[in-house]
């Protein structure tokens with residue numbers, strides 16, 4: 001019994017020192033100690049190693065998703081600023097720029113979809129999932145107020161733009177707090 005456990009212990013030492021992973025040594029040891037896999041000491045050890053490796057890779061994935069969430073929130077905020085700037089170009093330089101404003105406005109929701117997916121991958125809180133949804137609702141308002149020229153509803157469009165910008169910065173703040181957390 002003690003000898004059997006001793007063999008298991010020896011196998012753990014070999015495994016840890018990675019001698020067993022060398023092709024020739026590994027094959028030889030595997031042949032000699034083939035029956036070791038039934039040794040409870042070695043079984044418990046290898047199960048623990050497997051679990052640790054799995055949880056480590058999960059943590060890495062979660063951490064990456066959180067950094068990507070932060071990066072996307074920064075990009076969204078910059079994109080919103082650019083969108084407002086393009087509107088300014090259309091007003092102050094050339095009305096033909098409205099076509100760029102319309103085109104870019106249709107691309108912006110992609111950032112929100114990304115944020116939403118990353119919030120799940122990064123196992124972030126409800127606030128992190130809810131913020132892109134809320135901004136998406138404001139985007140919907142943006143789409144429905146865009147062509148209401150000559151009406152009070154149309155004038156909501158630039159005000160709503162300010163709200164979108166503010167919520168984008170809130171998304172950055174919230175993401176910043178969580179990226180360091182495990």
Ligand code: HEM
Pocket residue numbers: 080083084087088091098099101102105106108142143146147157158160161162164165
């Ligand atoms: C967060 C910032 C903004 C976003 C996301 C946004 C989004 C949009 C979108 C998506 C459209 C096109 C709707 C469609 O045709 O389907 C649009 C059109 C328009 N936006 Fe904005 N907008 C923003 C800021 C502004 C600002 C600050 C102004 C005013 C100075 C403005 C004025 C207009 C006008 C006049 C149109 C109609 C352009 C046309 O069809 O010729 N937008 N906007």
